[in-house]
Amino acid sequence: MNNVGHSPSVKISLSICLAIIVILSSTSWHFYKKHKSSYNKSKFIIINKESMSLTLYNYEGSILYTFPIATGKLMGNKLVKGDLRTPEGVFPIINIQDSRDWEYDFEGDHAPAIKGAYGPWFFRIRTSSDELFNNSITDPSFTEGNKFLGLGIHGTHDSTTVGTRSSHGCVRMKNADIALLKNHVFIGMRVIILPSIEDQKVNQQVE
Numbered sequence: 078m079n080n081v082g083h084s085p086s087v088k089i090s091l092s093i094c095l096a097i098i099v100i101l102s103s104t105s106w107h108f109y110k111k112h113k114s115s116y117n118k119s120k121f122i123i124i125n126k127e128s129m130s131l132t133l134y135n136y137e138g139s140i141l142y143t144f145p146i147a148t149g150k151l152m153g154n155k156l157v158k159g160d161l162r163t164p165e166g167v168f169p170i171i172n173i174q175d176s177r178d179w180e181y182d183f184e185g186d187h188a189p190a191i192k193g194a195y196g197p198w199f200f201r202i203r204t205s206s207d208e209l210f211n212n213s214i215t216d217p218s219f220t221e222g223n224k225f226l227g228l229g230i231h232g233t234h235d236s237t238t239v240g241t242r243s244s245h246g247c248v249r250m251k252n253a254d255i256a257l258l259k260n261h262v263f264i265g266m267r268v269i270i271l272p273s274i275e276d277q278k279v280n281q282q283v284e
Contacts, residue, residue: 120261124148124230124248126163127273129240131230131250133261142257145240147233147249153279154272155204155228155246163246163270164204164228165280170266172201173259176231196232196252198259202268204228230268231255 119136126148133141148163149155155164181194232252233239239251248270250258272280 119266121267121269122230122262124163124268124270125273126165126271126276131248131258133258141261144250144254144258147238147241147243149244149246150242152242152273152275153283154276156283159245161245163244163248165270165272165276166204168202168204168268168270170200170262170264170268171203172199172229173262173264174199174201191234193234196234196250196255198255199229199231200255200259200262201229230258 120141121134122131123134124131124146129146129148130143131146132143135141150161153162154166155162175197176195176199177193177197179195179199180190180192182190183194228247230248230250232255233249236251238244239249243249
């Protein structure tokens with residue numbers, strides 16, 4: 078008897094379906110009753126490292142917008158701070174920050190810090206495992222429980238990097254795109270980050 082394996086595209090589709098099931102099943106009945114009116118209108122984000130895209134969905138699972146993105150320079154799931162990888166999993170947005178005046182000094186370019194390097198908005202995500210399905214985000218401040226404190230979705234001063242693996246671990250978007258997305262994000266919104274086929278290969282080697 079021949080063994081029939083799943084193609085990469087089927088695996089990614091199954092991963093997306095599983096991620097949606099997990100995020101919906103994580104909401105308790107008590108939470109649903111308490112927040113029924115807002116829950117029915119909830120949206121969520123899926124970031125796909127295979128297609129290098131960020132897709133905004135409504136509560137029915139219909140696509141509202143899809144945007145190109147940049148992710149971490151190195152393949153695989155994030156393991157330690159500074160490893161240049163984008164984390165994979167389900168994470169809540171814990172802060173929505175105006176980042177227009179933020180600066181960043183890119184190493185090795187022999188240039189001063191660049192104002193606007195993060196674009197107009199920074200949506201900070203919490204990556205601590207004990208926060209993955211916490212339905213009430215009461216304190217968006219940093220705690221010891223956060224594994225990677227500076228991770229988020231943000232804009233960029235250089236839109237040519239979008240579509241590439243070029244960040245230190247954050248998800249970059251074009252400034253016009255993140256400005257549009259800002260109209261839909263909220264504290265506690267779930268962000269699902271899926272690995273690419275190559276990311277999965279790296280992850281298996283680590284295991």
